[in-house]
Amino acid sequence: xxxxxxxxxxAVDECLRIKKNVLQPEQLTGDExxxxxxxxxxxxxxxxxxxxxxxxxxxxxxxxxxxxIVEIYPALNPLGVDSISRGIPMFDLDMNRIFxxxxxxxxxxxxxxxxxxxxxxxxxxxxxxxxxIFLRExxxxxxxxxxxxxxxxxxxxxxxxxxxIHAAATVLESTLAHSLNSxxxxxxxxxxxxxxxxxxxxxxxxxxxxxxVMKDMGVWSGEAIEPKKPIISQDGEVGxxxxxxxxxxxxxxxxxxxxxxxxxIGRILNSLDGTVEQEVYAPIHGMLFTLREYPxxxxxxxxxxxxxxxxx
Amino acid sequence: MKKECLYTLKKQxxxxxxxxxxxxxxxxxxxxxVGSIRGNEVQQLYICSxxxxxxxxxEEKGAIVEENEILVIPSVNHSSMNIRKRFWATDNTDIxxxxxxxxxxxxxxxxxxxLFEAIQGYHYGIQFPSFYLPGDFVPHVRMMETGxxxxxxxxxxxxxxxxxxxxKPIDTTTLxxxxxxxxxxxxxxxxxxxxxxxxxxxxxxxxxVLRFLTRMGILRYTSHSGYLASVxxxxxxxxLKTGQSGIYQRYVKPGEEIHQGQILASVIDPLEGEVLGxxxxxxxxxxxxxxxxxxxxxxTIIFKIIEQLHE
Ligand SMILES: [Zn+2]
Numbered sequence: 143x144x145x146x147x148x149x150x151x152x153a154v155d156e157c158l159r160i161k162k163n164v165l166q167p168e169q170l171t172g173d174e175x176x177x178x179x180x181x182x183x184x185x186x187x188x189x190x191x192x193x194x195x196x197x198x199x200x201x202x203x204x205x206x207x208x209x210x211i212v213e214i215y216p217a218l219n220p221l222g223v224d225s226i227s228r229g230i231p232m233f234d235l236d237m238n239r240i241f242x243x244x245x246x247x248x249x250x251x252x253x254x255x256x257x258x259x260x261x262x263x264x265x266x267x268x269x270x271x272x273x274x275i276f277l278r279e280x281x282x283x284x285x286x287x288x289x290x291x292x293x294x295x296x297x298x299x300x301x302x303x304x305x306x307i308h309a310a311a312t313v314l315e316s317t318l319a320h321s322l323n324s325x326x327x328x329x330x331x332x333x334x335x336x337x338x339x340x341x342x343x344x345x346x347x348x349x350x351x352x353x354x355v356m357k358d359m360g361v362w363s364g365e366a367i368e369p370k371k372p373i374i375s376q377d378g379e380v381g382x383x384x385x386x387x388x389x390x391x392x393x394x395x396x397x398x399x400x401x402x403x404x405x406x407i408g409r410i411l412n413s414l415d416g417t418v419e420q421e422v423y424a425p426i427h428g429m430l431f432t433l434r435e436y437p438x439x440x441x442x443x444x445x446x447x448x449x450x451x452x453x454x
Numbered sequence: 455m456k457k458e459c460l461y462t463l464k465k466q467x468x469x470x471x472x473x474x475x476x477x478x479x480x481x482x483x484x485x486x487x488v489g490s491i492r493g494n495e496v497q498q499l500y501i502c503s504x505x506x507x508x509x510x511x512x513e514e515k516g517a518i519v520e521e522n523e524i525l526v527i528p529s530v531n532h533s534s535m536n537i538r539k540r541f542w543a544t545d546n547t548d549i550x551x552x553x554x555x556x557x558x559x560x561x562x563x564x565x566x567x568x569l570f571e572a573i574q575g576y577h578y579g580i581q582f583p584s585f586y587l588p589g590d591f592v593p594h595v596r597m598m599e600t601g602x603x604x605x606x607x608x609x610x611x612x613x614x615x616x617x618x619x620x621x622k623p624i625d626t627t628t629l630x631x632x633x634x635x636x637x638x639x640x641x642x643x644x645x646x647x648x649x650x651x652x653x654x655x656x657x658x659x660x661x662x663v664l665r666f667l668t669r670m671g672i673l674r675y676t677s678h679s680g681y682l683a684s685v686x687x688x689x690x691x692x693x694l695k696t697g698q699s700g701i702y703q704r705y706v707k708p709g710e711e712i713h714q715g716q717i718l719a720s721v722i723d724p725l726e727g728e729v730l731g732x733x734x735x736x737x738x739x740x741x742x743x744x745x746x747x748x749x750x751x752x753x754t755i756i757f758k759i760i761e762q763l764h765e
Contacts, residue, residue, distance in 0.1 A: 151699035151752030154724045158751070232751070233586060234540055239624050246693065248587060249753045276545065313551075315623035384558060388466035412466065419466075440544055441464055442561035 147215065148256035150249055158221055160257065165201050166211040175359050176211040178267040178327075179352065183237050183318060185222020185229070187272035189335040192345040197352060200364075210361030213264070218257060218318075226338070228274065239313070242321040258321055265359065266296060267329040268352060269319050275337035276436040277444060280398045281344050283372070284331045286310050289323050294374070297330050299358055301351025301369035303398070304431055304449070307376050336435045373429070379450040381426035385410055385439040387419035397433040400453055407446055410439060422446075429453045455510045460527065461568035463561070471533045473569060478509045481521030484672045486576040486638070487663065488527045488569075488629065491550045491583065492541065493534025497647040498582035501659045502528035508660060512675060522672045525576070530569060550583065551624070553632040570632065578607075578670065579638040580663060581629055584648040587755065589745045592708045593655050593662075595683070596642040598625060602634045605685050608641055610669040611662040612680015614709075615742070615760075619688045646708060686760060691742055694757040696721055698730040702750040710741050712759070719756060724749070738762045 147160040166174065179197060181190025194216040201208055217223045221231045229236050233250050243254025261267055273279045282304035283297035290307045297305045314320055322329040332348060335341040347370075354369045356362035385391065393408035395401060401424040410420040422445055424430070432447035439445065456477040463471040489495070489502030506526050512518065529535070534543045541548045547562045555567025573579065585591065594615035595608045608616040625631050633640035643662065645655035665677040696702070698721040706718050712735045719733040733756060743758035750756060 153699050153701070153749035153751060228546065235586065248755050249751055252753055274545075312623050312626045382558075384560065388464055414466075438544070440466075440561045442559060442564040443545075444560055 147260045148253055150253060158253070160215070160218060160220060160253070162213050162215040162260070163198060164211065164213050165198070165208060167208050168205075174210040175265045175361050176213065176263070177356060177359065177361055178213045178215065178261050178264045179270070180215040180218055180261070180267060180318070181270040182215075182217035182223050183219055183269070184271060184274070184337075185219050185225065185227050185231075186275055186337045187228075188223075188338060188340055189272035189345055190270035191216060191223075192340045192342065193270055193349050193352070196345060196349040200349070200353070201362075204364045207362055207364030209363055210356070210359065212356070212361065215257075228337075238318060239316045241316055241318045242325075254318075257318070258325070261322060261327060262325055264327050266355065267319075267322050267327050268300070268355075269329055269331045270348070271331060271333045272335045272337055272339075273333055273432075276434065278336040278397050278433050278435040279333045280304055280431045281332065281334040281347055282306055282431065284308060284333055286314065286320065286323075287376075289328075292323075292328055293330050296328060296355055298372060298374075299351065299355050299369050300330065300332065300372075301347055301354060301367065302332065302334075302372045303370065305372045305374045306380070307374065373449065373453065375449055379428075381424070381428065381448040381450060382444065383407065383422060383425055383446040383448070385420065385422075385441060385443040385445055388440050389413070389419040390437045391422070391434050391439045391443075391445060392437065393433060395430060395433075397430060399430055401428065401430050401448060403427040408434075424448055426450045427452075455506075455513060460572040461565065463533075463565060465533070468533070471531075471565075473527060473530055473565075475572060476506050476509070476526045476528075478513045478524040478526070479518035479520075479522045479672075481523055483576040484522040484524055485578040485580065485667060485670070486525045486527070486573045487580045487582075488573065489529055489582050490532075490535065491530045491581075491629070492548065493531055493536075493538065493543075494540045494649040495582070495584050496535070496649055497645060497651055497656060498584065499529050499535070500651050501582055501645065501656045502526055504656060504660045505663055508664060512664075512673060517674045519672055519674060524667065524672065525573065527569070527573065530565070550629055551627045553627055553629050554636070570629075573633075574636055574638070576638050578666075579630075579633040579640040580666070581633075581640065581642050582659070583628075583630070583642050583644070585644065585743075587743075587745070588747045589743055589756075590646045590708045591644045592740070592742050593643075593645050593658055594742075595662075596630075596644060597640070598631055598634065600631060600634045602637070602639075604639060607639055608685075609683045611641070611643070611666045611683070612678075613643070613658075613662050613683060614681040616683045616685045617688055618685065684760075686742075690761075691758040692737060692739065692761050693755045694718070694733055694735070694759060696731065696733060696750050696754050696756050697752065699750055699752040699754075700724045700730055702745065702748060702756065704744060704746075704756075706741050706744065708741050708744050711739075712741060713738050721750060733757070735759065
């Protein structure tokens with residue numbers, strides 16, 4: 143059943159509408175658990191679109207196995223998805239910096255407050271992101287250290303490769319996940335793939351994981367796989383590589399591979415004079431879980447992140 | 455006057471970004487003034503260029519009090535301004551959301567760090583920022599309630615209003631907030647425009663800064679006394695929203711006195727021309743902020759009003 147979460151009139155004959163699809167058993171007992179799958183906060187991140195489609199398809203093909211309520215919100219920033227803009231188009235705002243919003247505030251804040259109100263009370267929320275157009279990520283959960291205890295049991299079962307437990311930062315208090323966690327809706331942020339693209343294999347991997355968690359929670363009685371055991375890491379063991387010169391980055395290793403400390407990851411090239419501006423090396427020994435996808439780099443552009451340690 | 459390059463970002467496909475500072479006087483780090491950080495802040499750039507011109511003349515006349523140094527940085531992000539973008543040209547991030555910055559971090563974190571290093575340690579920090587909603591303000595000084603701020607000092611600009619804002623999490627990465635955390639008295643000056651030049655409010659802004667510097671004992675300059683500022687807390691402003699969307703017609707300007715029941719604006723059907731609704735003032739007061747774009751969405755805050763208290 144498709145429902146409108148919030149709608150706001152635009153200037154000429156159109157409304158900004160945020161919609162969700164509510165899937166539930168035909169007979170409700172009143173004790174059903176409720177899971178919200180949300181994505182599309184950043185209009186240039188599309189991996190979640192395919193996950194939403196797949197979940198919709200699987201759940202509707204096996205209605206008899208649905209024992210709880212699943213709500214799918216494919217586009218929290220529909221105008222952004224439509225216009226290929228990361229933020230909310232008219233406001234030039236990162237939508238993930240305005241939560242929990244304000245009912246009486248400006249339009250974007252009002253919309254944010256209605257989203258929170260709609261999700262409030264859910265037993266779990268999964269907020270699917272897809273990095274950005276610059277970086278490719280392996281399927282991972284991102285969890286603030288303060289919520290780790292509560293969220294790890296869910297994050298471990300999502301069939302992800304990696305769970306990154308990061309330090310808290312004041313500025314991140316305006317994210318959807320932080321706002322929901324603080325009103326007792328456990329919310330796991332998933333980052334995977336790359337902006338403006340769909341990586342089918344990652345989408346299937348996460349869809350399988352969501353079905354596992356649904357089964358754990360008694361929302362789904364259909365088939366579910368035994369999920370992968372993710373690598374779990376705290377902040378300290380992550381090495382960052384940033385460009386120290388502008389140019390064109392060409393990698394020479396593959397994403398999601400082990401690298402040795404000092405091993406060459408790629409080069410930054412100068413297309414005007416044919417020189418190599420920078421040889422880029424791994425800062426520590428470990429696994430390359432983030433790799434630059436977009437070739438043009440400036441001084442400071444992130445090129446890679448390496449998780450320290452030995453991995454198979 | 456000494457012009458120096460405070461920070462350079464090397465670029466491959468276009469000229470390097472050089473952030474210039476203009477130093478006046480010498481000695482104690484007395485005041486630092488930062489202009490445009492976003493690419494659409496043209497008014498802010500213009501005001502600072504006028505300040506550089508005024509301070510240059512004043513310095514030549516010996517009007518800078520001994521043992522005081524003033525630093526003016528008119529433009530931080532002309533890489534974006536030159537191609538008419540508001541945020542950082544390559545990744546659309548906002549430099550004014552990157553403070554205090556990080557030297558080994560991403561591009562805009564590096565720019566923020568480079569800038570912040572050059573502008574730390576001043577007694578007073580004055581910034582000309584812009585608001586995220588498109589519209590015009592009554593000229594005012596804005597301060598963040600960090601526990602380090604002082605409203606009394608803000609009065610010395612002689613601007614008509616001082617607005618105190620309770621910082622939200624997103625404010626903790628702005629220049630104003632970080633200046634205060636690092637012991638600089640920070641003020642944000644808002645004039646009536648951003649992406650166009652408003653001569654009158656620019657002139658007043660320059661006069662306000664010179665007045666402030668004079669009253670702080672940094673300049674010897676005869677300035678008009680300016681206004682005795684009213685101090686307002688941001689949350690005390692009355693927000694007026696439109697219930698309709700369409701073409702927007704405004705009948706009042708920021709600074710104008712209005713009365714309860716007065717029609718302030720109309721929203722017109724964008725296809726058929728009929729008036730869909732009128733925005734009527736619920737109170738007596740003064741227009742503090744007014745939406746300026748010709749179109750409005752439903753629920754847009756089109757006015758912020760300073761309510762007049764009747765005694
Ligand atoms: Zn995202």
